[in-house]
Amino acid sequence: MAKQKSTASATIEEPACAPEWSDILRQMIFIRRFEEATEREFRKGKIGGYLHVYSGQEAVASGIITALDKGDAVFTGYRDHAHALSLGSDPKGVMAELFGKGTGISKGKGGSMHLFDVEHGFYGGYGIVGGHLPLAVGAAYAMRYKQQNGFVVCFFGDGAMNIGSFHEAMNMCGLWGKEGMCPVLFVIENNGYAMGTSVERHSALTDLAARVRAYNISTEKVDGQDVFALRGVADRVVRQMRETGKPYCIEAVTYRFSGHGAADILQPYRTKDEVEQHKHRDPIAILQNRLREICGLGDEDIKQMEDEAAERVAEAVKFAEESPQPDPRELFTDVVAEHGPQPVNI
Amino acid sequence: MAKQKSTASATIEEPACAPEWSDILRQMIFIRRFEEATEREFRKGKIGGYLHVYSGQEAVASGIITALDKGDAVFTGYRDHAHALSLGSDPKGVMAELFGKGTGISKGKGGSMHLFDVEHGFYGGYGIVGGHLPLAVGAAYAMRYKQQNGFVVCFFGDGAMNIGSFHEAMNMCGLWGKEGMCPVLFVIENNGYAMGTSVERHSALTDLAARVRAYNISTEKVDGQDVFALRGVADRVVRQMRETGKPYCIEAVTYRFSGHGAADILQPYRTKDEVEQHKHRDPIAILQNRLREICGLGDEDIKQMEDEAAERVAEAVKFAEESPQPDPRELFTDVVAEHGPQPVNI
Amino acid sequence: MAEKSYRDAIRDAMMEEMDRDPNVLIMGEDIGVYEGTFRITAGMLKKYGPKRVIDTPIAEAGMVGTAVGMAMLGLRPIVEMMTVNFAIVAADQILNHAAKVRYFSGGQVDVPMVIRGPHGAGVQLSAQHSQSFESFYAHFPGLKVVAPGTPADAKGLLKTAIRGRDPVMFLESAALYGMKGEVPDDTNFTVPFGQSRVAREGRDVTIVSYSRMMQMSLLVADKLSKEEGIECEVIDLRTLRPLDMDPVYASVSKTHRAVVVQEQWKPFGAAAEIAASITENVFDELDAPVVRVTGEDVPMPYARNLELLATPHEEHVAAAVKKVMYR
Amino acid sequence: MAEKSYRDAIRDAMMEEMDRDPNVLIMGEDIGVYEGTFRITAGMLKKYGPKRVIDTPIAEAGMVGTAVGMAMLGLRPIVEMMTVNFAIVAADQILNHAAKVRYFSGGQVDVPMVIRGPHGAGVQLSAQHSQSFESFYAHFPGLKVVAPGTPADAKGLLKTAIRGRDPVMFLESAALYGMKGEVPDDTNFTVPFGQSRVAREGRDVTIVSYSRMMQMSLLVADKLSKEEGIECEVIDLRTLRPLDMDPVYASVSKTHRAVVVQEQWKPFGAAAEIAASITENVFDELDAPVVRVTGEDVPMPYARNLELLATPHEEHVAAAVKKVMYR
């Protein structure tokens, strides 16, 4: 039997009011409005390709990422806007990236699935499901090798846990962790579905974390709609990981309110009713209600946050809209550092 | 927590003497002598490429495979001679394959790593570690789909459990098993090492079966040197699997007496002493001693078995030696069923 | 004959074969309940049930590997890749298992299976989702590689693939899914592998291509005919393994000039093989070097303007045609 | 200068770079305690310790992917593949991650890493363990593909690979491991990428090759010179991506005849690219079609007699040379 413990987090003690919580609420509201804007702009044809929004899952990125310090690194999949924004990426650059503009944070070369902002500790944005997990493990090794104090957070979906690279990465991290060489905080964003396939239909055992424990990595299941709970766990775990250099895994149970991607209109795999039920546990509403209680947050405060979010989103869209397309010469840069490509058609 | 049970097999009740046990002993002795011959012939240059022998692990293949019926299918890795022989493949054809002769069971095209004998239910012999596991799962699905009564046995090493295809196969089998569509008996041949890397050094958690349970597959740890124990478990499990169509996993704890392959001479990863210690638990000696007790097996009987083995091995070597090389035209056959290759140099 | 889309032709091929042979089944990610990202499999779960229309986890190596096992035991699995890009994750299962088990078993097993899905550049799907793999897979003996350019071929070749005894990489052009064309009604209509087709006759220049680039070449040929009186002969290879070069040689012996068009990156792409073979076999017929029209040698960028610059267009084909005519 | 084996040249390159730069480390299966299946890494664990000489589980995708992550964070990992065949299992990590992350990040990261190991046919290792992948990897922008044919190049190119900023597939010829040759002593000796080399001068026919087949071509050239007075110029490409064709064009402009030699399967192999490029660029210089000498288009059989028939030999190269000379 896996010796590692599985903790179902006990209800977190009601934390005291702190200004930070308002910042987190402000961030989550902003991210929601940002995502809604991307959906709008996609429908207008301003954003192309695949678009995967994060609405409903905001507490996960915000709860974890606000616990990080400079020097920490984040890797995630293609549903990556919230992670970049939580890390402090400029929303203008993020929106411009989605618009495929030269001012985008990946110079317009990556798009929605490949946001990158290394300066802010964001190491991307990957499109092959589960493919980024080994990268995160290697990054953590590098940090310890260089005797840095940082660690790595690696987000991934429930569906990603079925692909081989997940397992290879977990085992290697479990092994390296024994030597204190693998401080990765794995965060399962368990939103119940891989595209249209529910966890019950894609995983032989729905206790997903059992797989992680099988690699000697401790796990903890957290209510992914409750940013208090997530942040509480993150604070505790992060401190411990910096010290031990060992991995840890949080299974955040959450839900995605929108379709899998912008093309997922019909959603034949779930009922409207199911979605509505989950909207009753909107992470933003949950946080608002808590802050009303403990901080005396009022309607006015919320309105102000909403207004500010709307304004910042509008600004980002305007910036993206007005930015120029990438210079055609950019086609050939960043392929390699040396011995770049020979143009064939130009 | 994985809901599946992990059973450490209770000591099997001393079984009654039955003629079958002598047959099994005869088979195990024969396999040992056969493997010794292959090592000899390799050193003589009669066998080429990689050669991985099974000495020390005989109880595993024999204990499981003697429990099978016609219509069952076996898949394994490159350490595959014993599996073919246990299934009833002609030792002459097996030896001829190792000699690269046209009379080999894979026509000389496969060699040691790719023995095949579909008529006897042997679906090979694969060289990419862990690569055969998905094949076994698909084969089991096919049997149930065709409403056949058979099932699949899939052998693999401890080291193979670290590669992605192992996990993908396990999860799919766990899922399909829920519908009664995946009767695979997974047999971990845990001989303590992947080449020169011990289980402790290649797996984050040495309870390897924990990984299997994480896919909703029940596991059982068995003394891999004790053919009674193995056969006992196999008999029970096989009956049950034919009925339920669900997978099951046996972790057979065993030891390889020879080097990983014929090139592994120095064995810097283990001491001579360690090997000697394990030779005290030689599965053949263990079975002989048991049969002396329960069947009154005598020195004479054993000598007869040894003589017979020596004779059959000599016969196989002679046959292999005298067989012709494959016809040069065989180079181009069996590539595809239709639209075969255009020769370029001939 | 009926007018059918390329998409429906693929779907019809699968359903007709599933009706005909209970050993045919299909598996893939989100092909059942979700009905397929390109809706090729829409309705199939309902019709054939979950044992024959299998929603798999995200596990490409597992999907392909289980299909190999099924095929060895006598089923005829079709594996839908959500896009063929993801088949890289299963490269070992395709190249080392599906393509080789017949050989190293000395011919003891058949491996009748098809791996199919949309292939090539889409619209702004960026670097990991916009690749062309035909030369990659076609290098490996033991596989078949098919790249249909018309609805009729999509149907006829897919039926051949499903009925065959070998593993097939069936590369569909997502950009052609909506394209319509005449497709024979006969449920026994098939198109054999290894037969290139003269898609358009012409006397001046031979254009060799396949899939979407073949369709683009036809447009260029028509335009050049109308506007400049240049008559291109367009050869549609249809299958890259087996590769039928004889019609190409025949055509080049007539036109003495050849252009090869592919969407892939130029270096070590399929056009290199075609060009090298032409030169090797009908060198004396050539009045000009064979010219390749290809994509730019860069990972696919997301920005639409860059993406458009990364893929070959009609004007590039036209320019190549003129080049080999020294115009 | 010192006489060194190809094996020791590789080992020296790694150790010198590890001595020079603490960010260089090596990982692979059984490279430490076991000391490497080809003993390239023998003694390295002892010298550099387990943090820099990492024995990994059997997890090629994990190995390559973790190396990509290390490289992005500033280390310079070397990944030893026990044989390059196993890199197929990691194809997605190589092609979709290592080769593309610089591009889709808009140039925010370097990916300085080397994947190296023995490549090509061995002796009776059969179908899954005897493959040549140079055209496979060289098709992908974002990668470098190196195939040294001498001890000096093995060392100099590997040092360039380790010091560089891009992912490199470093394909060693196991058959050459024991081969000796002069290697400069200077620890700063490197060989730049993208510079083909005239390995032997000659006036009659240009033979283009790399790695072991280049060495075989040199033997053939000497024999033809002695026995038939035919003088072959042998060009060693050294790196297939970047590919430096200029010396080839210069040579063909002199000899007017070219033969390309590779061990790979013919269809869609590296020689196709070379042959197509020659024709495309110096067509008017050619007095004969470019001829390719290649392996047979079959998975590698185990039986020694068949295996020998499956790979190209000296007589095939000699025959091709005579063919382009119309002799």
Ligand SMILES: Cc1ncc(C[n+]2csc(CCOP(=O)(O)OP(=O)(O)O)c2C)c(N)n1
């Ligand atoms: C290897 C691979 N296979 C398939 C896909 C197509 N795909 C993109 S997202 C996705 C579902 C992933 O689900 P999950 O990991 O749960 O993440 P979520 O979308 O729920 O955030 C699939 C199948 C892919 N991108 N990569």
Ligand SMILES: Cc1ncc(C[n+]2csc(CCOP(=O)(O)OP(=O)(O)O)c2C)c(N)n1
């Ligand atoms: C994908 C892959 N990587 C590496 C190898 C080389 N290799 C062959 S056997 C082996 C060790 C396997 O160990 P295990 O699975 O425990 O089986 P055992 O040899 O002990 O029977 C390795 C690393 C391989 N054949 N395939």
Ligand SMILES: [Mg+2]
């Ligand atoms: Mg999900």
Ligand SMILES: [Mg+2]
């Ligand atoms: Mg083992």
